[in-house]
Amino acid sequence: MATLKAPRGTRDLIAPEIGRWQQIEDAARRVLPLAGFSEIRTPAFEPTELFVRGVGEATDIVSKEMYTFESRSGERLTLRPENTAGVVRAYLERGLRTAFPSPLRLWYLGPMFRYERPQKGRQRQFHQVGVEVIDTRDARADAEVILVACEYLRALGLDDLVVDLNSLGDPGDRGRFRDALVTYLRGVEDRLDPDSVDRIARNPLRVLDSKNEATQKVLEDAPSILDYLNDDASAHFEEVKRFLEVAGIRYRVVPRLVRGLDYYSRTTFEIRSEKLGSQSTVCGGGRYDGLVEQLGGPSVPAVGWALGLERLAIVLDETFGPLEPDAPEAFLIARGDEARGAVLPLARDLRRGGVRCEVSVSGGGFGRQFKAADRRGARFAVVLGEDELQRGIVSVKELSTGEQKEVAREDLVAHLLAGREPASAPLGGSTE
Numbered sequence: 103m104a105t106l107k108a109p110r111g112t113r114d115l116i117a118p119e120i121g122r123w124q125q126i127e128d129a130a131r132r133v134l135p136l137a138g139f140s141e142i143r144t145p146a147f148e149p150t151e152l153f154v155r156g157v158g159e160a161t162d163i164v165s166k167e168m169y170t171f172e173s174r175s176g177e178r179l180t181l182r183p184e185n186t187a188g189v190v191r192a193y194l195e196r197g198l199r200t201a202f203p204s205p206l207r208l209w210y211l212g213p214m215f216r217y218e219r220p221q222k223g224r225q226r227q228f229h230q231v232g233v234e235v236i237d238t239r240d241a242r243a244d245a246e247v248i249l250v251a252c253e254y255l256r257a258l259g260l261d262d263l264v265v266d267l268n269s270l271g272d273p274g275d276r277g278r279f280r281d282a283l284v285t286y287l288r289g290v291e292d293r294l295d296p297d298s299v300d301r302i303a304r305n306p307l308r309v310l311d312s313k314n315e316a317t318q319k320v321l322e323d324a325p326s327i328l329d330y331l332n333d334d335a336s337a338h339f340e341e342v343k344r345f346l347e348v349a350g351i352r353y354r355v356v357p358r359l360v361r362g363l364d365y366y367s368r369t370t371f372e373i374r375s376e377k378l379g380s381q382s383t384v385c386g387g388g389r390y391d392g393l394v395e396q397l398g399g400p401s402v403p404a405v406g407w408a409l410g411l412e413r414l415a416i417v418l419d420e421t422f423g424p425l426e427p428d429a430p431e432a433f434l435i436a437r438g439d440e441a442r443g444a445v446l447p448l449a450r451d452l453r454r455g456g457v458r459c460e461v462s463v464s465g466g467g468f469g470r471q472f473k474a475a476d477r478r479g480a481r482f483a484v485v486l487g488e489d490e491l492q493r494g495i496v497s498v499k500e501l502s503t504g505e506q507k508e509v510a511r512e513d514l515v516a517h518l519l520a521g522r523e524p525a526s527a528p529l530g531g532s533t534e
Contacts, residue, residue, distance in 0.1 A: 111226025156187035158364025245345035429479030455515035
C-alpha cells in the first residue's frame with residue numbers, strides 16, 4: 103500500500119520549527135492588543151461570491167487560485183484566499199459598526215488557501231496575521247497601521263526593514279491611470295512577457311507587479327499613478343508621508359507598487375526584507391475605502407495589512423539562526439517499584455512550579471534511563487529511589503558537569519530553576 107503524503111503546497115510543522123511560529127503568534131497576541139486591536143476569528147470557508155465581489159473577478163486570486171467547491175446543499179463555497187473580505191462580511195452581518203465604537207480595530211491569525219506554485223516562503227495553505235481599522239478616513243490611521251506593523255516586527259527583533267509606499271488614488275484617478283497605462287502597454291506589447299500581455303485586458307495594473315526583468319525594464323517609462331491623483335487624494339498621501347516621518351519610519355515612494363486585490367484605494371504599502379530575494383515582501387496592505395459598500399454595506403472607509411507567517415519565519419531563521427529543539431530542564435529517573443509511581447506526582451509538582459520536566463516511561467534499567475536523559479538534552483537528571491523516598495530528598499545530577507547533590511523535595515523547584523537564564527528580548531533583538 104502506498105504511503106500517504108501531505109498535499110503539495112502544505113507542510114507539517116513540528117519542533118523545533120514550530121517554536122518559531124509560536125514566537126510569531128505570541129508576539130501578535132502581545133503587541134496588537136496594546137494598540138487597541140481585538141481578535142476576530144472568521145470561518146475558513148466563505149460563500150464564493152464574497153471573494154468574487156470583494157477581491158475582484160479579474161484578479162489572479164479569483165480567476166486562477168481559489169479552492170472552490172459545492173456543498174451537499176448546492177452552495178458554492180471557497181476556502182478563504184485572504185481574510186479582509188471575511189472580516190468585512192462579519193462587520194456587516196454582525197452589526198459591528200453600531201455594536202462597538204468607531205473606528206473598529208480588529209486583528210486575526212489563521213490559515214489561507216491559494217492554488218499556486220509552491221516555492222520558498224509560499225505555500226498553498228499559508229498563514230497570515232493581519233489587522234483592519236474600519237470606519238476612518240484619517241491619514242493617521244494609514245500611518246498608524248504601518249507603525250503597528252513595524253512595532254510588531256521590532257518585537258520579533260527585526261528593525262531594519264524598508265516600507266515601500268504608494269497611492270492608487272480614488273476610483274476616478276485609478277480609471278484615468280488605467281486608460282493611460284493600457285495605451286502605453288499596447289504600444290510596447292511586443293516587448294512584454296506573455297502573462298503581462300494577458301493582463302492588459304483583464305487587470306492592467308497587475309502588469310506593474312510583474313517579476314519579469316524585461317517587462318520591468320519596459321515599465322520604467324510607463325505612466326505614474328501619482329500624476330493622476332486628484333487634489334484630495336494627493337493631499338491624503340502627503341499627510342501619510344508626513345505622519346510616517348514624524349513617527350520615525352523609513353519609507354520610499356514606489357509609484358509602480360500595486361497590490362493583487364481590486365479593493366485597494368489610496369495608500370498601498372509593503373514592508374520588505376532583502377533576505378528572501380525576489381520573494382522579499384514580508385507584510386503588505388493599504389486602504390480599501392470602497393469594499394464595505396461593494397459588499398452591500400454603507401460607504402465606510404478602512405485600512406489594514408496582512409503578514410505571511412511562512413516568509414516571516416524564514417527571515418527570522420536567517421537573521422537569528424534556526425531554533426534548537428526544546429529540551430527538558432529535568433529528566434526524572436526512578437529506581438525501584440515504589441519510586442516508579444512516585445515520580446508522577448513529583449513531575450506534577452515540578453511542572454506546577456514552572457520546571458520543564460519529563461518522566462522516564464520507556465522502561466529499562468538505571469543506566470538506560472540516564473542515557474535517555476542525555477539523548478533528550480536534559481540539564482539535570484533527578485533520581486528518586488526507595489532511600490530518597492524515605493528521606494524526603496532527591497538526587498540531582500547536572501549532566502554537563504557530572505556534579506551531583508542531594509536536594510530536599512521542598513527545595514527542588516528553586517534548585518532546578520536557579521541556573522535558568524532570564525528571559526530577554528523575544529528573539530535576541532533589542533527592545534530599547
